[in-house]
Amino acid sequence: MESFLGLTICSDISMFERTKNIKLSVIKQIELEASKYPDAVSLAQGIPDFDTPDFIKRRVERALKRGVVAKYSLSPGLPELRELIEESLEKEGMYYDWEKEILVTAGSIEGITATIMAITSPGDEVIIPEPTYTSYREVINLAGCKPVFVPLDEEKGWGFDIERYREAVTEKTKAIFYCNPNNPTGTIYTKKQLMDLARLAEDNNLFLISDEVYKDFIYDEKEFFSLASIPELRKRVIRIFSFSKAFAMTGWRVGYLHSDEENVREITKVHDSLVTCAPVISQYAAMGALEIEKEKMKKFFEDYKKRRDVMCSRLENLSHVFDFVRPDSAYYVFPRISSRVAEVVGKDLIKGDLVDSWGFAFRLLEKAQIATVPGTAFGPNGEGHIRMSFGRRREDIEESFDRMENIFKT
Numbered sequence: 001m002e003s004f005l006g007l008t009i010c011s012d013i014s015m016f017e018r019t020k021n022i023k024l025s026v027i028k029q030i031e032l033e034a035s036k037y038p039d040a041v042s043l044a045q046g047i048p049d050f051d052t053p054d055f056i057k058r059r060v061e062r063a064l065k066r067g068v069v070a071k072y073s074l075s076p077g078l079p080e081l082r083e084l085i086e087e088s089l090e091k092e093g094m095y096y097d098w099e100k101e102i103l104v105t106a107g108s109i110e111g112i113t114a115t116i117m118a119i120t121s122p123g124d125e126v127i128i129p130e131p132t133y134t135s136y137r138e139v140i141n142l143a144g145c146k147p148v149f150v151p152l153d154e155e156k157g158w159g160f161d162i163e164r165y166r167e168a169v170t171e172k173t174k175a176i177f178y179c180n181p182n183n184p185t186g187t188i189y190t191k192k193q194l195m196d197l198a199r200l201a202e203d204n205n206l207f208l209i210s211d212e213v214y215k216d217f218i219y220d221e222k223e224f225f226s227l228a229s230i231p232e233l234r235k236r237v238i239r240i241f242s243f244s245k246a247f248a249m250t251g252w253r254v255g256y257l258h259s260d261e262e263n264v265r266e267i268t269k270v271h272d273s274l275v276t277c278a279p280v281i282s283q284y285a286a287m288g289a290l291e292i293e294k295e296k297m298k299k300f301f302e303d304y305k306k307r308r309d310v311m312c313s314r315l316e317n318l319s320h321v322f323d324f325v326r327p328d329s330a331y332y333v334f335p336r337i338s339s340r341v342a343e344v345v346g347k348d349l350i351k352g353d354l355v356d357s358w359g360f361a362f363r364l365l366e367k368a369q370i371a372t373v374p375g376t377a378f379g380p381n382g383e384g385h386i387r388m389s390f391g392r393r394r395e396d397i398e399e400s401f402d403r404m405e406n407i408f409k410t
Contacts, residue, residue, distance in 0.1 A: 022138050026377035030361060034371035041400050042371040043388040046183065046331065049396075050248040050300060052285070059288025060281060069281040075272040076264075077104025077256070078283045084290040085256055093229045094239075100261040101234075103268055104286070106278045107253040108213050108242035109135055114270040115238050115257065116143045116177075119207050124174040129160050130379025131334065133183045133211070137379070140177075148173070151381040154336070157325050158185040162196040169200070175207035176200075181214040181224070184334045184378050184387040186327020188218065191225040198227055201236055207263075208237045213255070214330040216246040216297075219305050222328045228258070235260040238267070245331075245391075246297065247289040254282035304331050307390040307397060314401035321408045331391040334375065336384055344408055354384035361386055368403040 027045050034040040063069050076082065082098035089096055096102055105111035112135075120126065122144030128136050130149045140147040150168050152158045165176065176197060181188045201208050208227060218224050228239035242255035255278075257267065311333055315324050324335035337355040345363040349356040357374035364370050364386075375385030390397060 018142065018144070021141055025134055025138070026358075027134060027373050030365070030371050030373055033362070034365060034369075037365065037369045040365070040369040040371055041396050041403070043390075043392055043397070043400055044371040044373050046245070046389050046391055047250050048245060048248040048300070048331075048391050049393045050303075052248050052252070053292070053296070055292050055296065056247060056249070056285050056288035059291070060285050063281065063284040069284060071280070073104075073277045073280050073283060075277050076102070076268055077278060078280070078287070081283050081287050081290075082256075084287055085258070088290050089258065092226070094226070094258070095231070096234075096258045097261070101264050102256060102258045103264050103271060104254065104256045104278045104283060105240075105271060106255075106275045106282075107244060108211060108240050108255040109139070110253075110271070110275060110278075111240045111242075111255055111257040111267075112136070112209070112211065113139050113142070114267050114274060115209055115240070116140060116145070116175075117270045118267040119238075119263070120145050120174045123172065125170060125172045127165060127168050127173060127176045128379070129178050129182075131158075131182075131184055131375060131382035131385070132179050132378055134373075134377045136177060136179075145174070146172075149379050149381065151379075152182075152185065152187070154325065158182065158187040158334075160189070160193060162193070162200065165197065165200055169204050169206070173204065173206060175209055177209040177211075179211040179213075180226070181212075181217065181329035183214065183330055184332045184373070184375075184382070185325065186330045186332055186334070187325075188222055188224055188328050191223070194225060194227050198230070198233055198236070206236070208233070209240065210237060211240045213240070213242040213245050215241070217301065217304060217331060218329050219308065220328060224329075235263065238263055243286050243289050246300070248300070249282075249285060249289065252279070252282040252285050254278050254286045256286075303394075304390065307331070307392075307394055308333075310394060311388065311390045311397055311401075314397070314405075318401070318404060318408060321404070331389055333388050333390065334378075334382070334385050335388070337386060341408065357383055357386055364404075368400075368407050370400045370403055 030044045082102045086098035124145045126140045127148045137147045227237045238259040240257045244250040322335035349359040361374040373387040375382030
């Protein structure tokens with residue numbers, strides 16, 4: 001006990017109970033470390049290297065000239081934007097009322113945070129397949145809940161076994177939260193897998209939170225299916241989307257979610273407490289994105305597909321270093337690191353049959369100035385892997401692999 005200005009101070013009091021177990025994203029930590037190397041090349045953070053398209057910028061310029069971006073919008077978002085979202089959802093076979101069932105958010109992560117805070121109580125459990133996006137775990141922890149990891153099967157193309165989900169459900173389980181397409185593996189869950197998940201949710205009265213920010217990156221004519229397209233599941237499914245990836249708008253911080261009226265009403269209460277409303281200037285940018293023809297975005301998609309093929313080809317040339325599952329979507333590859341790299345990166349990184357992914361990522365940064373994300377950031381089942389983004393420039397991809405081929409010579 002200490003005294004200050006006549007007050008008795010308890011010096012051992014913990015002031016940060018809610019945040020003491022929250023960690024800064026490993027992805028951000030890697031980028032911070034890479035910034036110390038002037039010639040570092042990053043394949044880490046999932047930022048599209050394209051600039052926001054001019055037609056989106058022009059929509060914003062018009063709004064600026066009209067003087068309509070300086071004030072708050074309604075908390076759920078601009079009515080005209082929500083109407084456009086309703087129309088875009090209808091084209092995808094989903095029917096949601098713009099007035100009551102659509103909420104514009106400050107990016108997908110704010111929508112995720114508001115959703116978790118609204119539907120759970122401290123002590124609840126949220127099941128997440130893994131490896132999966134690193135921030136999910138932290139949001140669940142922030143809400144005072146417990147993340148329950150269910151491993152995906154790498155041997156089956158990172159698919160999931162419904163029996164593992166069934167075994168993970170307890171009386172405390174409140175939701176199953178998944179990313180489809182998956183980050184970091186690029187997996188697209190099949191319709192059968194998702195319908196099995198829906199039946200499990202119905203049997204146990206669970207919410208299903210579906211983060212679909214990579215839905216516009218589907219390669220080789222693979223089929224994509226969303227449970228939000230089934231009317232009977234609208235009270236159970238909360239679907240989240242962001243404009244960040246598909247429209248090169250990561251810095252604009254705007255996305256949306258949709259679900260049944262009752263769910264959205266409760267989530268909006270949290271959203272209003274967190275941010276009041278999504279940035280209005282960004283909402284006008286989102287309107288520009290929804291007003292364009294899909295054909296105008298085709299170049300982005302075609303370039304990503306070519307970069308995927310380049311990265312996979314270069315990985316095949318390093319088959320003594322990495323094994324990988326070719327991604328069907330998103331813009332990541334999630335290769336397994338071979339223990340045969342011990343002579344280069346150090347035998348101290350070999351842990352049984354796996355390579356310490358955190359140590360490997362930092363050694364790769366030190367030895368070749370290449371930034372990647374350690375697989376352990378995406379859950380326990382990600383250990384022994386690293387994530388590489390082909391959302392970066394092709395020149396950066398080629399340079400990274402030139403450097404890796406140099407240090408991992410056979």
